[in-house]
Amino acid sequence: MAPILEVRNLTKQFGKGKERVTAVDSVSFAIEPGETVCLVGESGCGKSTTGRMVAGLLEATSGEVLFEGKNIKQLDSAAFRRYRQSVQIIHQDPYSSLNPTQTVRQILTAPLLRHNKVKPGATAEKRALELLEVVDLTPARDVIDKYPHQLSGGQRQRVAVARALTVDPKFIVADEAVSMVDVSIRVSILTMLARLKEEFHVTFLFITHDLALAKYFAWEGRITVMYLGRIVEDGPTQRLITDPRHPYTQALLSAVPEADPELAQHKRQIELRGAEIPSLLALPPGCTFHPRCPYFAPGLCDVAAPPLEAIPEGGRVACPVRRQERVSLLV
Amino acid sequence: MAKNKLDWHTGEQNNGRAPLSLENVHVSYATRRGKVRAIRGVTLDLHAGESLALIGESGSGKSTLGLAIVRLLPETAETSPGVITYRRDGREVDVLRLKPNEMREFRWSECAMVFQAALNAFNPVLKVWAQALDTAKAHGWHDKDAIRRRLVELLEFVQLDPKRVIDSYPHELSGGMRQRVLLALSLLLNPQILILDEPTTALDIITQRTIIKLLRELKEEQHFTMIFISHDLAIAAELADRVATMYAGRVVELGASDDIFYRPRHPYTLGLIRAVPTVTGGFEQLFSIPGSPPDLVELPSGCKFHPRCAFATDRCKQEEPELEEVGPGHTAACWHWREVEAELQRNPLHRGALNVLDVIEIDEEVVS
Amino acid sequence: MNMIRDILNWLGTTLKLMTYNKAGFIGFLATCTILVICLIGPFFIPLDTRTKLDKIYQPPSTEHWFGTDHQGRDIFSQIVHGGKDVIYVAAVAAFLSTFIAVTFGTLSAFAGGAVDGFIMGLTDIILTIPQFPLLAVLAAFIKLDNLTFLGLFLGLLSWPALLRAVRSQALSLKERDFVEAARALDLGAGHIIFRELVPNMMTYIVISFTLALTAAVYTQVGLVLLGLVPVSSSNWGVMISLAWTQGAIFFRDAMWRIMMPILAIALFQLSVITMTRSLELAFNPRLRTMV
Numbered sequence: 001m002a003p004i005l006e007v008r009n010l011t012k013q014f015g016k017g018k019e020r021v022t023a024v025d026s027v028s029f030a031i032e033p034g035e036t037v038c039l040v041g042e043s044g045c046g047k048s049t050t051g052r053m054v055a056g057l058l059e060a061t062s063g064e065v066l067f068e069g070k071n072i073k074q075l076d077s078a079a080f081r082r083y084r085q086s087v088q089i090i091h092q093d094p095y096s097s098l099n100p101t102q103t104v105r106q107i108l109t110a111p112l113l114r115h116n117k118v119k120p121g122a123t124a125e126k127r128a129l130e131l132l133e134v135v136d137l138t139p140a141r142d143v144i145d146k147y148p149h150q151l152s153g154g155q156r157q158r159v160a161v162a163r164a165l166t167v168d169p170k171f172i173v174a175d176e177a178v179s180m181v182d183v184s185i186r187v188s189i190l191t192m193l194a195r196l197k198e199e200f201h202v203t204f205l206f207i208t209h210d211l212a213l214a215k216y217f218a219w220e221g222r223i224t225v226m227y228l229g230r231i232v233e234d235g236p237t238q239r240l241i242t243d244p245r246h247p248y249t250q251a252l253l254s255a256v257p258e259a260d261p262e263l264a265q266h267k268r269q270i271e272l273r274g275a276e277i278p279s280l281l282a283l284p285p286g287c288t289f290h291p292r293c294p295y296f297a298p299g300l301c302d303v304a305a306p307p308l309e310a311i312p313e314g315g316r317v318a319c320p321v322r323r324q325e326r327v328s329l330l331v
Numbered sequence: 332m333a334k335n336k337l338d339w340h341t342g343e344q345n346n347g348r349a350p351l352s353l354e355n356v357h358v359s360y361a362t363r364r365g366k367v368r369a370i371r372g373v374t375l376d377l378h379a380g381e382s383l384a385l386i387g388e389s390g391s392g393k394s395t396l397g398l399a400i401v402r403l404l405p406e407t408a409e410t411s412p413g414v415i416t417y418r419r420d421g422r423e424v425d426v427l428r429l430k431p432n433e434m435r436e437f438r439w440s441e442c443a444m445v446f447q448a449a450l451n452a453f454n455p456v457l458k459v460w461a462q463a464l465d466t467a468k469a470h471g472w473h474d475k476d477a478i479r480r481r482l483v484e485l486l487e488f489v490q491l492d493p494k495r496v497i498d499s500y501p502h503e504l505s506g507g508m509r510q511r512v513l514l515a516l517s518l519l520l521n522p523q524i525l526i527l528d529e530p531t532t533a534l535d536i537i538t539q540r541t542i543i544k545l546l547r548e549l550k551e552e553q554h555f556t557m558i559f560i561s562h563d564l565a566i567a568a569e570l571a572d573r574v575a576t577m578y579a580g581r582v583v584e585l586g587a588s589d590d591i592f593y594r595p596r597h598p599y600t601l602g603l604i605r606a607v608p609t610v611t612g613g614f615e616q617l618f619s620i621p622g623s624p625p626d627l628v629e630l631p632s633g634c635k636f637h638p639r640c641a642f643a644t645d646r647c648k649q650e651e652p653e654l655e656e657v658g659p660g661h662t663a664a665c666w667h668w669r670e671v672e673a674e675l676q677r678n679p680l681h682r683g684a685l686n687v688l689d690v691i692e693i694d695e696e697v698v699s
Numbered sequence: 700m701n702m703i704r705d706i707l708n709w710l711g712t713t714l715k716l717m718t719y720n721k722a723g724f725i726g727f728l729a730t731c732t733i734l735v736i737c738l739i740g741p742f743f744i745p746l747d748t749r750t751k752l753d754k755i756y757q758p759p760s761t762e763h764w765f766g767t768d769h770q771g772r773d774i775f776s777q778i779v780h781g782g783k784d785v786i787y788v789a790a791v792a793a794f795l796s797t798f799i800a801v802t803f804g805t806l807s808a809f810a811g812g813a814v815d816g817f818i819m820g821l822t823d824i825i826l827t828i829p830q831f832p833l834l835a836v837l838a839a840f841i842k843l844d845n846l847t848f849l850g851l852f853l854g855l856l857s858w859p860a861l862l863r864a865v866r867s868q869a870l871s872l873k874e875r876d877f878v879e880a881a882r883a884l885d886l887g888a889g890h891i892i893f894r895e896l897v898p899n900m901m902t903y904i905v906i907s908f909t910l911a912l913t914a915a916v917y918t919q920v921g922l923v924l925l926g927l928v929p930v931s932s933s934n935w936g937v938m939i940s941l942a943w944t945q946g947a948i949f950f951r952d953a954m955w956r957i958m959m960p961i962l963a964i965a966l967f968q969l970s971v972i973t974m975t976r977s978l979e980l981a982f983n984p985r986l987r988t989m990v
Binding site for chain 1: 388389508535540541544564588602606608
Binding site: 052055056057081084085087088089091092093096097098099100101102110111114115149160163164166167 | 875876877879880882883884885886887890894895898899901985987
């Protein structure tokens with residue numbers, strides 16, 4: 001199948017002169033229709049910047065974003081607007097993603113009317129109510145005239161999803177979409193998103209720092225791990241979680257606090273050589289993880305950026321030293 | 332490591348009594364919409380040398396309770412009825428009746444609070460050394476050399492390079508470093524109890540791990556008495572001896588960490604645990620709790636959890652259950668805890684482990 | 700009908716929120732009272748134009764509440780008649796400057812790039828010109844005897860500071876996720892400016908308007924006092940100006956004549972400034988939707 005979305009050597013730099021930082025550095029990946037891909041990494045790894053470039057909200061410094069096989073930079077303005085609507089984004093903070101001065105009705109009907117999805121009046125209302133039901137905000141009539149602050153964090157996030165659905169998107173970038181939602185309702189939102197994937201044939205790029213959530217959401221899909229602007233490893237979720245190959249992925253998995261006392265006790269602790277993440281302003285040469293990496297090989301790791309290479313177990317790993325090695329995460 | 336030089340006050344016995352006892356503590360705020368009832372009758376003993384985790388969602392009252400203990404609530408907060416008794420070296424004080432100057436002393440020298448390491452936990456124009464010096468001086472400690480020695484020891488304990496950190500401004504430090512500096516500063520005046528509010532939230536995963544390791548060291552090697560406040564169950568699983576689940580301003584379940592994670596008896600605790608995925612655990616079916624956290628102004632009748640509870644009956648709508656003993660050292664406030672127990676026998680909270688290389692056997696007894 | 704109901708609802712909410720701050724609400728009531736007296740008062744209280752030689756410079760009494768002037772005319776009636784023009788000119792100026800500042804400030808922030816550069820450049824130039832001397836010089840060349848014209852003239856010169864403030868507000872709002880969502884939904888620049896950004900700046904805009912209003916009152920009175928604006932009608936500024944030029948400050952009997960218009964201006968300004976405390980509440984989007 002042809003990928004619905006592909007990025008090639010995508011790079012984003014911010015600032016000028018000495019302040020210039022490379023937030024995303026030659027990132028390439030492809031996502032097929034219906035696939036669920038999680039982009040995982042710590043703050044500052046470039047995952048959100050990548051998401052915003054994919055959604056056409058931020059222009060890449062170099063590299064290409066291809067949506068349905070077409071480079072978005074070469075689209076004419078009508079085609080670009082179609083692409084813009086086809087790719088929607090769901091933000092992290094439910095307190096900032098909805099305009100506090102608008103009711104749910106206004107939030108949902110504005111895009112419906114603007115893009116002539118419905119006629120003004122009763123049909124607009126009907127469609128808005130339908131969408132609220134799609135995102136499990138029922139009874140929809142009780143919600144439609146509420147202001148965002150009258151809703152809980154989870155309900156707001158559902159409204160944000162309904163708003164994205166107004167323009168019938170094919171692709172949704174969910175940027176930390178449940179990180180700020182109460183623990184007890186995260187799962188129901190993830191389940192709802194998974195249902196949209198089936199019912200509306202929406203493909204998801206799920207961006208998160210939470211590996212446990214990524215594992216749960218993309219169990220049948222893929223995880224891509226980013227570190228300081230580069231992809232260090234990707235692969236099918238089940239392979240990546242049980243058999244991580246890149247030392248950074250291993251370190252990350254071993255560091256994640258576990259919500260289970262037995263697992264917490266039995267987890268292997270991978271000791272890093274340095275605890276602090278280097279600044280984007282002064283990135284180390286070669287593999288950017290080498291100053292912290294326990295397997296650092298001088299003369300190899302600190303010279304050139306290691307290429308992402310495919311491994312037979314599935315996916316790609318950017319580490320020539322440890323690509324073949326397996327590590328147990330539990331002791 | 333200079334650990335042995337640190338002069339911790341942790342071995343005190345207080346004649347076998349808990350260093351901190353909360354009795355029927357209430358906190359409420361008057362607002363235009365009505366009275367916000369943030370804490371409604373919490374009774375709790377914090378034992379010497381234990382680490383207790385308060386878990387719950389937003390609005391459960393866990394943070395308010397922490398702030399109430401060190402009396403950092405906004406002025407509009409009403410804190411009666413209720414008694415918070417603090418004990419050290421055989422003396423006993425009622426925290427809620429302390430005068431403002433006594434309270435300042437209490438906050439650093441007896442019961443220190445460590446906040447989430449946001450920049451605003453620091454004075455932005457003071458270097459780390461100046462912050463420490465100000466704090467020490469405000470508490471009548473004027474020997475500059477001794478203060479410096481103490482700070483250096485503490486910074487080494489939190490695995491920071493004192494030379495680098497001591498003359499830095501807060502903004503020059505990373506989030507993880509700031510959290511460690513905050514921890515070191517809070518230990519400066521040798522408190523008996525530490526209260527940590529979301530100690531790892533907003534930190535990167537690998538940094539979270541270094542903080543967890545440090546706190547484990549405080550717990551396991553120094554037997555520090557600590558309270559962790561977090562929405563993140565993982566913090567409780569990683570660090571707590573005992574866990575208190577809070578909902579709508581009350582402790583609804585309290586027990587040893589293993590009891591709470593593997594043998595919960597309150598449907599809310601069970602719901603929370605079933606809602607949270609793990610990384611190395613097997614692929615689990617997760618469930619969320621229906622509905623939203625309660626409105627603290629218009630609380631539901633009876634058990635405050637009944638609108639979201641699968642076990643709820645008419646009795647739950649009318650009568651609010653009190654904590655009752657459900658096992659040794661394990662209490663829960665639910666009319667139907669036996670049904671929760673039966674449910675867990677049918678569907679145990681057995682996550683198993685996912686790691687394909689050497690799968691660990693989880694102790695059968697623990698899972699029960 | 701729906702529209703009328705909506706408007707009434709809106710007014711009800713606004714009034715209710717305004718009562719939340721007592722001082723602010725008193726300021727609001729005082730402002731309303733002054734407006735009513737100045738706008739409707741002239742229809743009921745005739746302007747006293749008759750010279751009464753036996754009543755020159757009288758202190759306040761039951762007959763003449765605010766005393767009398769150098770021709771024995773009633774000062775109260777002059778105060779009542781003299782507010783309308785001052786307030787009208789100030790309102791025109793405040794409307795114009797707020798309108799310019801909000802429209803171009805938001806546009807500048809939203810468009811960025813060359814548009815932003817041009818607008819900000821122009822703003823900085825106008826901001827650096829000392830306003831009052833410029834007005835004084837211009838007033839000497841242009842005949843400012845039309846009130847609307849005077850108001851527009853004042854408004855045209857007083858927007859830059861407000862524009863800068865609106866721009867920085869809009870810049871921070873622009874970073875909010877709901878604005879990015881609106882861009883992703885391709886809702887268009889007009890929608891984003893007027894439906895997403897401006898409603899969230901309403902508090903700020905309303906307060907800026909009242910501050911522009913008070914500033915315009917002072918500038919206007921200053922210009923009149925210096926005799927640079929030959930406004931013929933009797934207004935508070937002209938009253939002070941006349942009293943001043945006729946040496947009212949030099950003898951005690953004439954005190955009322957110069958004090959009363961000053962008091963009227965001060966009271967009006969105080970009321971408006973105090974009212975902003977309530978406006979802050981009334982236009983806070985969060986509070987609005989809570990009642």
